[in-house]
Amino acid sequence: MIGVGKIKQYTNVLDKPLSKGRQEVSLSGFAYLFSELVQYNQTQVDNIGELEKRLEDAGYAVGVRVLELLCHREKGNRRETRLLGILSFVHSTVWKVLFGKVADSLEKGTEHEDEYMISEKELLVNRFISVPKDMGSFNCGAFVAGVVRGVLDNAGFPAVVTAHFVPVDGQQRPRTTILIKFAEEVLRREARLG
Amino acid sequence: MAAIYSLYIINKSGGLIFYKDYGLAGRMDTNDSLRLASLWHSMHAISQQLSPISGCSGIELLEADTFDLHCFQSLTGTKFFVVSEPGTQHMENLLKHIYELYTDYVLKNPFYEMEMPIRCELFDINLSQAIQKDRVAYLGR
Numbered sequence: 001m002i003g004v005g006k007i008k009q010y011t012n013v014l015d016k017p018l019s020k021g022r023q024e025v026s027l028s029g030f031a032y033l034f035s036e037l038v039q040y041n042q043t044q045v046d047n048i049g050e051l052e053k054r055l056e057d058a059g060y061a062v063g064v065r066v067l068e069l070l071c072h073r074e075k076g077n078r079r080e081t082r083l084l085g086i087l088s089f090v091h092s093t094v095w096k097v098l099f100g101k102v103a104d105s106l107e108k109g110t111e112h113e114d115e116y117m118i119s120e121k122e123l124l125v126n127r128f129i130s131v132p133k134d135m136g137s138f139n140c141g142a143f144v145a146g147v148v149r150g151v152l153d154n155a156g157f158p159a160v161v162t163a164h165f166v167p168v169d170g171q172q173r174p175r176t177t178i179l180i181k182f183a184e185e186v187l188r189r190e191a192r193l194g
Numbered sequence: 195m196a197a198i199y200s201l202y203i204i205n206k207s208g209g210l211i212f213y214k215d216y217g218l219a220g221r222m223d224t225n226d227s228l229r230l231a232s233l234w235h236s237m238h239a240i241s242q243q244l245s246p247i248s249g250c251s252g253i254e255l256l257e258a259d260t261f262d263l264h265c266f267q268s269l270t271g272t273k274f275f276v277v278s279e280p281g282t283q284h285m286e287n288l289l290k291h292i293y294e295l296y297t298d299y300v301l302k303n304p305f306y307e308m309e310m311p312i313r314c315e316l317f318d319i320n321l322s323q324a325i326q327k328d329r330v331a332y333l334g335r
Binding site for chain 2: 028031032034035036037038039042128129130131132135140172173
């Protein structure tokens with residue numbers, strides 16, 4: 001076996017120290033894996049709505065784990081309990097760990113009190129993906145929306161999260177907006193906390 | 195005058211999967227471009243067999259009075275070739291760059307089916323940028 005004797009061997013996986021993080025994986029490797037994930041799910045569904053749902057569910061599982069890991073690694077086993085706190089946690093900490101950068105913007109919806117938007121000029125998962133015209137407004141960012149929903153849901157902020165393409169003036173490519181609509185109970189709790 | 199007349203990409207069985215022309219010279223209709231693609235595929239294969247050198251990878255450059263044809267074949271047998279003005283330099287680099295764009299924006303796209311015609315918006319955008327850059331560099335030379 002390569003490397004035996006150089007790295008300390010742990011018989012129990014729980015004895016292993018958590019890695020420090022900030023380790024990057026190959027973008028090509030990720031792109032092929034993600035492409036394969038989309039292609040596999042495409043064979044399992046009848047319509048685009050279902051495909052979106054399946055990608056979101058795949059992302060949700062990532063979100064659950066990311067929240068657990070980051071609360072331990074970055075926050076000393078504490079987690080955000082306030083709305084703005086958890087949103088900025090997603091926008092900066094989660095985004096930095098997953099995509100190597102802070103998200104381009106975090107805004108509050110103008111029309112509804114319970115809506116927030118995270119926008120990215122070019123979402124990492126969409127870097128190499130061109131959606132065919134006949135698939136309409138389908139966005140592979142559904143996966144990232146799932147990650148966000150996974151983090152929020154497990155931090156006690158149930159929400160509906162969706163990914164949309166938004167055209168930008170003077171740009172050939174639309175940007176991707178992750179729309180977060182919190183459940184009523186979350187806003188009521190926020191109001192009570194003041 | 196434009197340096198590049200047209201760009202072709204053919205799959206490993208000789209089918210044309212991408213065609214784009216730039217400028218007026220050497221413009222072809224769909225049938226002619228398909229014919230040229232399959233003709234080139236066969237000629238390329240024959241040249242490999244006829245070559246006196248063993249391990250020959252096929253024609254890389256065809257020089258004619260009115261045009262040059264530069265060809266690049268990837269390891270998997272996909273061929274990229276450009277028809278350009280006679281004497282145009284640095285086409286190998288451009289072809290390699292186009293190959294790179296193909297691996298990025300076509301092969302990593304989950305909605306692309308292998309060996310089928312290429313219809314990827316991102317590939318088109320990045321390709322026209324690459325050609326534009328090449329053209330600017332050409333005018334500067």
